[in-house]
Each structure stands twice: as structure tokens, then as C-alpha cells.
Amino acid sequence: MDQLNMFGGSKGEMPSPKIHVGINKVANGEFCFFPSFFNKLESDDFFQVLRKNISWKQESMNMYGKKIPFPRLTAWYGDQDKPYSFSGLTLKPQIWTNELLEIRARIEPVANVRFNSVLLNLYRSGNDSISWHTDAEKELGINPVIASVNFGETRTFQLRHIKTKEKIEIHLTHGSLLIMKGETQHFWQHQIPKTSKVVRERINLTFRFLI
Numbered sequence: 593m594d595q596l597n598m599f600g601g602s603k604g605e606m607p608s609p610k611i612h613v614g615i616n617k618v619a620n621g622e623f624c625f626f627p628s629f630f631n632k633l634e635s636d637d638f639f640q641v642l643r644k645n646i647s648w649k650q651e652s653m654n655m656y657g658k659k660i661p662f663p664r665l666t667a668w669y670g671d672q673d674k675p676y677s678f679s680g681l682t683l684k685p686q687i688w689t690n691e692l693l694e695i696r697a698r699i700e701p702v703a704n705v706r707f708n709s710v711l712l713n714l715y716r717s718g719n720d721s722i723s724w725h726t727d728a729e730k731e732l733g734i735n736p737v738i739a740s741v742n743f744g745e746t747r748t749f750q751l752r753h754i755k756t757k758e759k760i761e762i763h764l765t766h767g768s769l770l771i772m773k774g775e776t777q778h779f780w781q782h783q784i785p786k787t788s789k790v791v792r793e794r795i796n797l798t799f800r801f802l803i
């Protein structure tokens with residue numbers, strides 16, 4: 593199967609229970625979800641170009657004096673004067689590529705904010721994941737708007753309210769855009785769990801504004 597026919601698009605995908613297209617207000621949070629924000633052709637193109645041109649790195653976090661590799665590859669791009677720290681790492685951003693600027697120009701009018709940086713994740717298989725966390729680093733300000741763009745395999749994005757433990761699942765399809773805003777990062781953790789299904793690669797971009 594060639595790369596262009598690899599990803600099925602959102603037709604026939606499982607719907608995301610509770611979350612519908614457009615604005616969703618939940619307890620202590622707000623999400624805007626567009627399952628096919630980018631069409632199939634442009635999503636196929638973006639997947640290929642990003643897979644090839646992004647400088648993917650195997651970063652590790654320091655835990656009890658040990659280096660633990662992240663279960664995914666990552667990359668950090670953005671304005672040069674905005675270093676970013678998370679999980680004990682400080683990353684100096686790489687310079688924006690044309691594709692990243694193109695994607696940013698498409699999503700900024702919808703998110704209604706400016707983004708000066710983007711963190712990219714490459715999930716190589718079902719064994720790659722990101723565990724429960726919030727995007728609440730102090731450089732992101734009080735109520736950050738985070739815009740998540742997805743290409744490649746559909747993976748399940750889970751949210752969990754830190755007090756009520758309510759759970760929400762969103763199927764992040766090829767070409768989807770999910771915007772998290774309002775108080776979300778103070779009350780809802782999120783993760784992409786591992787899956788035992790045989791899955792193809794997935795690229796996720798989270799656009800952020802660093803103060």
C-alpha cells in the first residue's frame with residue numbers, strides 16, 4: 593500500500609462520545625473539535641513532509657538520576673527567543689519550516705490567538721504513548737490555548753478531570769484539529785495510551801504561545 597492511501601480519513605471512524613464537531617463546553621473546560629479540519633489530500637501531504645523534514649529526536653527525561661527515553665520521538669520549533677522547559681528538559685527551538693508556518697496560518701484564525709511555538713510528537717507504533725499530564729507550564733500563562741493538529745493513524749486522546757475523575761475520549765483522526773482552552777489545563781489531565789492494536793505512525797503537533 594502506498595503512503596498516500598495509508599490513512600483512511602474520518603469516514604467510518606468511531607465517533608467521539610460526548611464531544612461533537614465545533615465548540616464543546618464541559619465542567620471546568622472548553623474544547624473545539626474539527627475531525628476533518630484538513631482534507632485527506634492535504635493531510636496525506638503534511639504527514640509525508642513532516643515525517644521526512646522534521647528533525648525528530650529521541651529525548652529522555654531524568655528520573656531518580658536515570659535517563660528514561662520518552663516513548664515517542666519529539667521535536668520543538670518556534671521563535672528563537674523562546675526556550676521551553678518540561679520534564680526536566682530545556683529545549684531550544686528549531687527555526688520554523690514552511691509547512692509549520694502554513695499549518696499555523698490555517699489554525700490561528702480559528703483558535704483566535706497567536707502561536708509562537710509548536711511541540712511535535714511522532715508515535716511510531718501502538719507502543720508509543722504520552723502519559724497523564726497537563727500542559728500547565730508557567731511559560732504558557734494562566735489559561736493557555738493549545739491547538740493540537742493530527743496526521744496519520746487515529747489515536748485515542750483521553751481526558752480525566754482531576755477532581756471528579758470524569759473521563760472523555762476523543763478520536764484524533766487524520767487531519768483533525770482540537771483546541772483546548774479556558775480552565776482546561778487546571779482541571780483536566782490528558783494522555784494518549786498505548787494500544788495493543790497494530791497501528792501505523794501518527795504525527796501530533798501542539799501549537800502554544802510562550803510568554
Ligand SMILES: O=C(O)CCC(=O)C(=O)O
Pocket residue numbers: 711713722727740749764782783784796798
Ligand atoms: O499526541 C497528542 O495528541 C498529545 C500530545 C501532548 O499532550 C503533548 O505533547 O503535550
Ligand SMILES: [Mn+2]
Pocket residue numbers: 725726727782
Ligand atoms: Mn499535552
